[in-house]
Amino acid sequence: MYDKIFPPKKMVLPSGKVVLEKRSRTPLILLILIAATVLSVNFTGFSLPLLFTRIDKFFSLIGDMIPPKWSYMSALWNALFATLQMSLLGSVVGAVLAVPFAVLASSNIIRNKTVVAVFKIILSLLRTLPTLVTALIATFIFGLGPMAGVVAILLFTLSYVGKLLYEQIENAEMGSFEAMEAAGMTRVQAFRYAIMPQVFPGYLSTSLFCFEGNVRYAAILGYVGAGGVGLLINENLGWRDYPRVGMIILALIVTVYLIEAVSEHFRKRLI
Amino acid sequence: MTEVEKQLHASPRNYRYIAVVTLLVLVLFGWSLLVVNFRDVNAGGFKIALNILKGIVTPDPDLLFNVTKQSVLYLLAETVAIAFLGTIVGAVLSVPLAFLAASNLVPKPVSWLTRLLLIVIRTIPALVYGLIFIRVSGLGPFAGVLTIGLTSIGMLAKLYVDAIEELDTKVLESMTSIGCTTFEKIRYGIFPQLLSIFLSVTIYRFDMNMREASILGLVGAGGIGAPLIFAMNSYKWHQVGSLLIGLVVLILIIELISNKLRAKLVKG
Numbered sequence: 001m002y003d004k005i006f007p008p009k010k011m012v013l014p015s016g017k018v019v020l021e022k023r024s025r026t027p028l029i030l031l032i033l034i035a036a037t038v039l040s041v042n043f044t045g046f047s048l049p050l051l052f053t054r055i056d057k058f059f060s061l062i063g064d065m066i067p068p069k070w071s072y073m074s075a076l077w078n079a080l081f082a083t084l085q086m087s088l089l090g091s092v093v094g095a096v097l098a099v100p101f102a103v104l105a106s107s108n109i110i111r112n113k114t115v116v117a118v119f120k121i122i123l124s125l126l127r128t129l130p131t132l133v134t135a136l137i138a139t140f141i142f143g144l145g146p147m148a149g150v151v152a153i154l155l156f157t158l159s160y161v162g163k164l165l166y167e168q169i170e171n172a173e174m175g176s177f178e179a180m181e182a183a184g185m186t187r188v189q190a191f192r193y194a195i196m197p198q199v200f201p202g203y204l205s206t207s208l209f210c211f212e213g214n215v216r217y218a219a220i221l222g223y224v225g226a227g228g229v230g231l232l233i234n235e236n237l238g239w240r241d242y243p244r245v246g247m248i249i250l251a252l253i254v255t256v257y258l259i260e261a262v263s264e265h266f267r268k269r270l271i
Numbered sequence: 272m273t274e275v276e277k278q279l280h281a282s283p284r285n286y287r288y289i290a291v292v293t294l295l296v297l298v299l300f301g302w303s304l305l306v307v308n309f310r311d312v313n314a315g316g317f318k319i320a321l322n323i324l325k326g327i328v329t330p331d332p333d334l335l336f337n338v339t340k341q342s343v344l345y346l347l348a349e350t351v352a353i354a355f356l357g358t359i360v361g362a363v364l365s366v367p368l369a370f371l372a373a374s375n376l377v378p379k380p381v382s383w384l385t386r387l388l389l390i391v392i393r394t395i396p397a398l399v400y401g402l403i404f405i406r407v408s409g410l411g412p413f414a415g416v417l418t419i420g421l422t423s424i425g426m427l428a429k430l431y432v433d434a435i436e437e438l439d440t441k442v443l444e445s446m447t448s449i450g451c452t453t454f455e456k457i458r459y460g461i462f463p464q465l466l467s468i469f470l471s472v473t474i475y476r477f478d479m480n481m482r483e484a485s486i487l488g489l490v491g492a493g494g495i496g497a498p499l500i501f502a503m504n505s506y507k508w509h510q511v512g513s514l515l516i517g518l519v520v521l522i523l524i525i526e527l528i529s530n531k532l533r534a535k536l537v538k539g
Contacts, residue, residue, distance in 0.1 A: 037355070045413050
C-alpha cells in the first residue's frame with residue numbers, strides 16, 4: 001500500500017540490472033507519533049507552563065518527607081509484615097496453581113484444541129484485570145483485610161506465571177519427549193522427565209521475579225482496604241503528615257531492595 | 272554398574288543447599304499462612320460474587336456505546352492518551368538518565384548514584400506519585416500523565432542502561448579506522464544499535480502503562496479507574512461489567528499490536 005503511493009526508488013547498476021530501493025517509512029511513523037501526541041495533549045490537558053510553575057510544589061512535598069519520622073517505624077512493623085505475608089502467600093499459591101493451568105494451556109502437551117484455547121483465554125483475561133480491581137472485588141467477598149489482598153495477588157501471579165510457563169513449555173525441545181513416549185512411557189512420565197527439567201529453572205525464576213513485583217503491588221492494595229501499608233500511606237497523605245509518609249516509603253524502599261537483592265541472587269544461580 | 276549409571280552418580284549434587292532453601296521457604300510460607308482467615312466469608316459473600324458475575328456478563332449497553340463524556344469509549348480514549356503521553360514523557364527523561372547510569376561511559380560514582388536514584392524511583396508505588404501529583408497539577412488526567420511518566424523512568428532507564436552497556440564497540444573501532452567523524456560514528460555506529468532496543472522497550476512499557484493508567488483514576492488522576500471504582504462501591508455491577516469489558520478488550524488489542532511491533536523490531 002505504502003509502496004504504491006510512494007513508488008520505490010529505481011537504481012540502475014553498472015551491469016544494467018535495475019534495483020528497487022523501498023522508500024523509508026520513518027516520516028510516516030513520525031507523523032503518526034506526532035499526531036498521537038498532539039491528540040493526547042488535548043485529551044489530557046497537558047501543559048508545560050503549568051508544570052514548570054508548579055513543579056516546585058512536588059519537590060517541596062518530597063522535601064517535607066525528609067527527614068522521615070523515625071519513631072513512626074514502631075507502628076509500621078505490623079503493616080509491613082502483613083504486606084510481606086500477603087505477597088508471599090499469594091505468590092506461592094499462585095505459582096503452584098499456575099502449573100496445571102500452564103500445562104492445560106500448552107498446545108504441544110494437550111491435544112484437545114478447545115481445552116487449550118479455553119485455558120489460554122482464562123489466563124489472558126485474568127492478566128488484563130487490574131490487580132486493584134480484583135482486590136476490590138475480593139474485599140466484597142472476603143471482607144476487609146489482608147485476605148482480599150492475598151486473593152488478588154494469587155490471581156495475578158497465576159495469570160503471569162501461567163502465561164510465561166506455557167510459553168516455555170511450548171518452546172521446549174520435544175525430541176526427548178517423543179523418544180520417551182516411543183519407548184513406552186506414559187505422557188505424564190514423559191512430561192516429568194523430558195519437559196520438567198527444561199522448564200523448571202525458568203519457572204522458579206519467573207515466580208521469584210513475580211514475587212518481587214508482588215511486594216510492590218501489595219504495598220498499594222491497602223488503598224482499597226485489602227490490608228498492608230497502602231492504607232497507612234493513604235491515611236497519612238490525607239492528614240498531610242508527610243514525615244510519616246516519608247518513613248513508610250523509606251521502609252518500603254529498604255524492604256523491596258532487600259527482597260530484590262535476595263531474589264536476584266537466587267535467579268542468577270538458577271540460570 | 273554400567274558406564275551410564277556411574278556418570279549419573281558422579282554428577283555434582285547439592286542436596287543440602289536445596290534442602291536448606293526449601294526449609295526456609297516452607298517456614299516463611301507457614302508464617303504467611305497467619306493472614307488466612309475466612310471469618311468474613313459467608314453466604315452473603317457468595318451472593319455478592321454471583322451478582323458481580325451476573326453484572327459482568329450482562330453489561331450496560333447504553334454506557335458501552337454512547338459517545339458522551341461519561342461513556343466507556345471516551346474514558347478508554349482518555350486512558351490511552353494518559354498512558355501514551357506518560358510513556359513519551361518517561362522515555363524522554365530516561366535517555367539522559369540511562370547514559371548517566373551506564374558504567375562504561377561515566378565514572379563509577381556517577382553511575383552508582385544514578386542507579387540508586389532509579390531504584391528509589393522504581394520502588395515508590397505509582398499511587399503514591401499519583402497522590403503527590405494531584406497536589407501539584409490538580410485533579411485530572413494531567414496528574415496521571417506525570418505519574419505514569421515518573422514511574423516509567425525506573426524500568427525504562429534500567430533497560431536502556433542494559434542496551435547501552437552491551438553496545439558493540441568493534442563497529443566504532445572499524446569506523447574510526449576508515450576515518451569517520453564523531454558525529455558519523457554516533458549516527459551510523461551507535462544510533463542504529465540502540466534505536467531498535469529502545470523502541471522495543473518503550474513499546475513494552477506503553478503496554479504496561481495501559482494497566483497502570485487504568486487504576487490511577489482511583490486517586491483522581493483521570494482515566495477509567497475512577498468511574499470503575501465508583502460503580503463498584505455503589506454496587507452497580509452492570510456498569511462495572513461494561514467498563515471492565517471495554518478495558519479488557521482494549522488492553523488485549525494493545526498487547527497484540529505491541530507484540531507484533533516488537534517482534535518486527537527485533538527481527539529488523
